[in-house]
Amino acid sequence: MFPLLFSESDLAGLKLKNRITMAPMYLGYAGEGGRVSPLLLEHYRLMAQSGVALVVVENVCIDYQRGRGADRMLRADADDCMEDLARLAATIKGGGALAGLQLNHAGRFASVDDPVAPSAVETFGRRPRPLSRAEIDEIIEQFAAAAWRVKRAGFDLVELHGGTGYLLSQFVSPRTNKREDDYGGSVDNRMKFPLAVMAAVKAVVGDFPVGYRFLAEEWLPDGLGLAESRVFARALAAAGAAYLSVMGGTHESFFLPEVVERSKQPGFMVELAAAIKNEVEVAVITAGRINNGVLAESILAESKADLIGLARVLWADPEWPEKVRQGREEEIIPCKPGCDACMQQVMQGKAALCVGWPKAKLTAWKAKLTATGKK
Secondary structure (H helix, E strand, C coil): CCCCCCCCEEECCEEECCCEEECCCCCCCCCHHHCCCHHHHHHHHHHHCCCCCEEEEEEEECCHHHHCCCCCCCECCCHHHHHHHHHHHHHHHHCCCEEEEEEECCHHHCCCCCCEECCCCCECCECCEECCHHHHHHHHHHHHHHHHHHHHCCCCEEEEEECECCHHHHHHCCCCCCCCCCCCCCHHHHCHHHHHHHHHHHHHHCCCCEEEEEEEECCCCCCCCHHHHHHHHHHHHHCCCCEEEEEECECCCCCCHHHHHHCCCCCCCHHHHHHHHCCCCCEEEECCCCCCHHHHHHHHHCCCCCEEEECHHHHHCCCHHHHHHCCCHHHCCCCCCCCCHHHHHHHCCCCCCCCCCCHHHHHHHHHHHHHCCCC
């Protein structure tokens, strides 16, 4: 059953035991100051033991003081984070999955007093400060230094977060990049910053795989669309990206009524991945409510993507891969369309719980959150 989904594959020299990956998903499980907590380790242990081939840790800061998206966000911005990162990598690999880690700078969405961005484009009532050339150079170096730490900590790959409207994608977007220097204007100029980050990271980590979380569509009238993101995808592939993990939407479009309705549909981001896959030879990962084996298999069979990414679907039921493989899909605990309780919890600065979990599991995890000072 589902021979493609459960077939081995190669990803930039890494052997994957199947075509299922855990896509990055922020849940607020880190400890104070962005440290690895016992709760976070338990979460990733469960995800690794689920049967997926690769687990990608979410949204880790390259600059906690100036670029974090939330206070409980993991960090890779200093050498004293190395022990924490090594424990996390070992936990995932000990659970039977390859371990990846996603690096990010939140830019205009940073949870700091003085957010920075390519340009002073207001967001949610705040106007970020435009980055100077010197600050741009510093951030490029911070990405490279953080990637070196990820490699040294024992992870199998690193991913650059160019999705969700964060800093890397803010430079590419015509909506948020109004610069008049050589980082702004044409799409060739707007993609210079993330390409410089990719080049700096690869120079430091060598043949270590570097993936990219890729924003194909902002789903905003004046935002980035496929015409320009196709150009960027080709440039990233030429720059040596190990894969493109394709997504749509940003924090400013996720709650638009038409986007909310779209996100209720199974595989709602698959066509974006298919469009990008037509442009590149590197592996493409797709995600977005891929909630059953028939859909996942058909995506692979129709060459719309090379790998399947599961986020909330896997979190709602870590047994999803085995239940699909064994033909027990009727037993899967579903991530219900229209339920955004976990996202609402995170937006309020809380650690997330899945309201669809069985009562016993939900009660147990509530107790774990209370015991570790999270609510």
